[in-house]
Amino acid sequence: MGLRGFSDLRPDGRATLDLKEADGREAAGGFSLWKLDKLMNGELPQAEAAALREAISRSPQAMRYVEKYSALHLDVPLGKSRMPSADGKQGRAARMSAWIALRRMLGTGNGRRNLGFALATLLLAGTGMWALQLRGKGDPKAEKAVVGFAPKGLEDVMVRILISGKEYEAGSVANAGPGETLGVAYRSPRIVSAQIWFLEEGGTPQAMSGEGSLQWPAAPGWRPAPVRILLEGDWHRQTVWVITAFSAFTAAEALEAVAGKAPRADLHAHIFKLAQ
Amino acid sequence: MPTLEEVYRKYLDMVFRICSRYCQDKQEAEDLTQETFLRLERSLPSFRGDSVLGTWIYRISTNACLDHLRRRKVRTRLHADYLDSMVVGNLNSGGDKVLAKIDLDRILGHFRPIVRQTLFLTLAEGLSYREAAEVLDLSPAAVAKTVTRFMEKFRSKEAKRVRFNQAVGKACP
Numbered sequence: 001m002g003l004r005g006f007s008d009l010r011p012d013g014r015a016t017l018d019l020k021e022a023d024g025r026e027a028a029g030g031f032s033l034w035k036l037d038k039l040m041n042g043e044l045p046q047a048e049a050a051a052l053r054e055a056i057s058r059s060p061q062a063m064r065y066v067e068k069y070s071a072l073h074l075d076v077p078l079g080k081s082r083m084p085s086a087d088g089k090q091g092r093a094a095r096m097s098a099w100i101a102l103r104r105m106l107g108t109g110n111g112r113r114n115l116g117f118a119l120a121t122l123l124l125a126g127t128g129m130w131a132l133q134l135r136g137k138g139d140p141k142a143e144k145a146v147v148g149f150a151p152k153g154l155e156d157v158m159v160r161i162l163i164s165g166k167e168y169e170a171g172s173v174a175n176a177g178p179g180e181t182l183g184v185a186y187r188s189p190r191i192v193s194a195q196i197w198f199l200e201e202g203g204t205p206q207a208m209s210g211e212g213s214l215q216w217p218a219a220p221g222w223r224p225a226p227v228r229i230l231l232e233g234d235w236h237r238q239t240v241w242v243i244t245a246f247s248a249f250t251a252a253e254a255l256e257a258v259a260g261k262a263p264r265a266d267l268h269a270h271i272f273k274l275a276q
Numbered sequence: 277m278p279t280l281e282e283v284y285r286k287y288l289d290m291v292f293r294i295c296s297r298y299c300q301d302k303q304e305a306e307d308l309t310q311e312t313f314l315r316l317e318r319s320l321p322s323f324r325g326d327s328v329l330g331t332w333i334y335r336i337s338t339n340a341c342l343d344h345l346r347r348r349k350v351r352t353r354l355h356a357d358y359l360d361s362m363v364v365g366n367l368n369s370g371g372d373k374v375l376a377k378i379d380l381d382r383i384l385g386h387f388r389p390i391v392r393q394t395l396f397l398t399l400a401e402g403l404s405y406r407e408a409a410e411v412l413d414l415s416p417a418a419v420a421k422t423v424t425r426f427m428e429k430f431r432s433k434e435a436k437r438v439r440f441n442q443a444v445g446k447a448c449p
């Protein structure tokens with residue numbers, strides 16, 4: 001695959017192409033997945049299909065691929081919305097199908113638009129915005145509503161850190177250096193209190209996020225926390241803890257959690273290692 | 277002009293297979309398949325019949341996969357372990373050790389969409405230049421040039437990285 005490209009350029013920079021060579025992927029050990037797709041969909045001319053089958057029979061990996069993917073079958077009628085799951089959360093596909101259905105009912109494309117539907121959509125959008133506003137204020141009613149849509153199994157806070165646009169799971173080692181910015185993303189069924197602590201080599205744990213707990217709204221899906229920390233100083237490795245609980249907690253309690261002796265059941269220390 | 281229902285009946289399994297190559301589980305592949313058909317529905321009126329319908333559907337499906345991979349990359353680190361072994365095999369089938377280091381992260385980088393699509397089809401999907409040209413409605417020479425330039429840049433960056441690491445190794449043994 002790779003070397004093929006280099007021989008295609010003439011010294012004047014214009015490409016000349018040996019198509020015979022370019023089409024010889026099978027001989028080089030690679031397979032055009034498009035060709036395999038066409039073969040499985042019965043769209044390849046007979047002679048080409050026979051040649052490809054022969055090539056596949058010589059490659060155990062390609063044989064496994066064709067066996068696996070030939071058996072794949074999706075039996076979902078067009079436009080059928082997937083039923084909401086037990087926790088009331090619809091999948092993306094269901095929302096897509098609902099959108100297709102809504103577009104059809106609105107009759108987009110032929111100019112006939114149903115005024116009733118437009119009004120209903122406006123009403124729904126207004127209700128949604130009202131709910132969002134309540135959620136932002138930390139209203140208990142809104143929090144309850146969010147709990148109603150929380151994914152099944154999300155009972156605790158989940159935390160990831162963000163460095164240079166990449167997310168790292170708790171327990172992982174992140175590549176970071178002085179001058180970079182540390183962000184946090186989280187999921188939580190309820191309003192969450194958080195503190196961020198760090199430990200540089202040979203030092204003692206210190207609060208990164210200042211005194212007191214930060215308050216973050218409930219988030220059924222991953223959401224960036226409103227906090228950005230500039231990593232300063234001269235260090236090679238450091239440990240970062242994001243400590244979370246469903247109510248405010250003190251620095252002493254946070255330190256206990258850092259030491260692995262959380263004084264409360266809802267207090268969790270999510271640990272991350274940073275290394276240059 | 278084929279209707280969406282006809283396209284759906286004939287190509288549902290093919291689109292699902294393409295999506296499955298780049299998804300972690302069946303649910304994710306189903307969602308991506310639905311999203312692809314939503315795109316197909318939007319684009320079907322503009323299908324002029326210049327290319328074969330299957331080719332056009334393949335282009336839209338692989339584009340949807342490409343966007344899906346880019347979204348995933350932004351959200352979390354892109355791991356190769358859920359990619360299909362044939363995709364990984366195609367990516368690793370470079371002519372030498374340096375080119376075998378090309379991974380999806382590199383292809384999904386900051387390129388113009390047409391460059392990204394070209395690299396994705398040739399390097400991950402394993403299409404020949406002629407096939408990629410047919411899918412993307414370009415000339416085979418243009419495809420060859422794009423891939424070659426990318427490889428030259430990649431090779432030069434790798435060489436620089438190796439030189440830098442060697443220099444650092446000497447300075448801080």
